[in-house]
Amino acid sequence: MGRDAGGRALRRRDALLLTVAGAATTIPVSGSSGTGPSAFSSSYAVARRRFRNAARRARAVLEGLPLPGCGPGGETLAVDVATVGAARPARAVVVSSGLHGVEGFFGSAVQLAWLEGVGAGRIAVPPGTAVVLVHAVNPYGFAWRRRANERNVDLNRNFLDVGEPYDGTPPLYDRVHRLLNPDTPPSRADLFLLRAAWAISRHGLPALRAAVAEGQYEHPSGLFFGGHGPEASTRLVRDRFWGWTRDAGEVVHLDLHTGLGRHAECQILVEPVHAPDLGWYRARFAPARVVSVAQEGAYAARGVMGAWLSRHAEGRRYRFACVEIGTHPSLRVLRALREEHRAQRFSVPGSPPYERAKEELVECFCPGSRRWRRAAHRWALEMIGQVLGG
């Protein structure tokens, strides 16, 4: 789930908000081929190994940038960057995954499939172009099956500028803080859905929506916390991003997300800063899928990665879009975030409640159905192809 965006997306979400389905989660063991559902990996460690192996087969320039901490199996956590194409490009196409940790199960599969396509000769990079794949911007969240990072920070609320304070909370957040963030282990008996419906009827959906997803800077143990300063992943992206693009004058950046919108449908979310450029996005992607955050009634989230990079492009023609693939109804997604957060704080790793909460979170950000995986994977590869073709 990227920044909550356009009105159309939000209206869809409104319609879906009170529809909650049951769930079962399976993450198939990864196969050897990078096509379709088999490109999805069973864990961060497996995904990282496959990404790096595929990068070598594609003769990519590969860089591993370790971050503090380790995964549940003691594995290294790192942002890996694979670059294919021109050494001095006029244009760079960046595809990043896992800014929201657990969403990396999807983004990593897309990157793997693309690299395997290059390795097998099915995909070619046009002359004068470099393709930069940034794998697992939030490796901790990917490895531990969380949306936030090791300090409970939503990295897509963490990219604030110098002089922009890390404080403030949407007006209603305090009112729903206890509902969203109970100080107890996961429980099936706390009537969250009923209490959420009551909160919606009392406060109204638009205000609650803003309170929940805009980002907040005053409850470090709460959902959608934007941090108290730039996190390690944030500093890494800020410091290295323009080096990864090898001084290309034109940069197109697709950031891969899941969890917002209709099941297995794709949206291209365009930040307000790129609103004057909407024609460019609509010419490259199916116009009906392009959602303008500025024009379609979204609220203003702070600290968004693409907006920060846009402000610091320094003469380059930088275009950013969030590729969002819908998964399950949004109230189910919110409940999964809430329960996983409780499990992370209060349950024993490996215990049944812990595993149930983690598995449901993965299901909500990377559904196990082959149909969803085939569709999601196809959408994203199509988007990358459309950027490269243009």
Ligand SMILES: [Zn+2]
């Ligand atoms: Zn996201």
